[in-house]
Amino acid sequence: AAGVIQSPRHLIKEKRETATLKCYPIPRHDTVYWYQQGPGQDPQFLISFYEKMQSDKGSIPDRFSAQQFSDYHSELNMSSLELGDSALYFCASSPHEVEANVLTFGAGSRLTVL
Amino acid sequence: QKEVEQNSGPLSVPEGAIASLNCTYSDRGSQSFFWYRQYSGKSPELIMFIYSNGDKEDGRFTAQLNKASQYVSLLIRDSQPSDSATYLCAVNLAGGGADGLTFGKGTHLIIQP
DSSP, X not given: OOOOEEEOSEEEEOTTOOEEEEXXXXXXXXXXXXXXXXXXXXXXXXXXXXXXXXXXXXXXXXXXXXXXXXXSOEEEEEOSOOGGGOEEEEEEEEOOOSSOOOOEEOOOEEEEEO | OOSEEEOOOOEEEETTSOEEEEEEXXXXXXXXXXXXEEOTTXXXXXXXXXXXXXXXXXXXXXXXXXXXXXXXXXXXXXXXXXXXXXXXXXXXSSOSXXXXXXXXXXXXXXXXX
16 A cells, blocks of 8 residues: 655755755545654654645744645755754645544654754 | 653563553543554554544554543553554544644553563
8 A cells, every 4th residue: 555655764964954855645645744753752743734735833943844735745845954953754644534633654754964 | 741641661561461551631622542653763653543432442452542531541462572662642632624643752662572
């Protein structure tokens, strides 16, 4: 079965640089979520999109932005990178359900800021 | 205070025994509850979700929800060494929609052979 595809899997950047992460949801999943997980931390919700519109916003820094495109893939853009941005970034997708949104996570993109 | 609380552990359980993982949440409006398993450096994998009071069983796993007491638990029967992982409790605070899940910090479970 198709899963959530994230790219790149690993990314190394310098401070103050810009990075873009991509996420391709499971086919027919119309909702995409972005999470950030620092070392030894729980996943922190950043932002979500439903039908290409921003749906919910969590602890996403102003330096970050994201969007969902017409083919439902999503991109997370991170600018003015800081050392503290080093983390695993997970994308998850779900079908839009009334009772319980079951999220399926991608393998993650590991960002290292030097 | 974090909205979803878990004992970080480590919780050590002998192989073949029952592992019991607990989670409490603060928002009474929470609608749906999830247990994810995460191996180090890997992505969270869904174990179970529950949204009605009571028990829900799936193979060796049983989720229990008590909305009045605001807790949800996960029981793992016949624990195996491969069950050793961090177990994340997650809550949908608003119910449905495209709202992000709020995760607890996770409980590190160790199954001793």
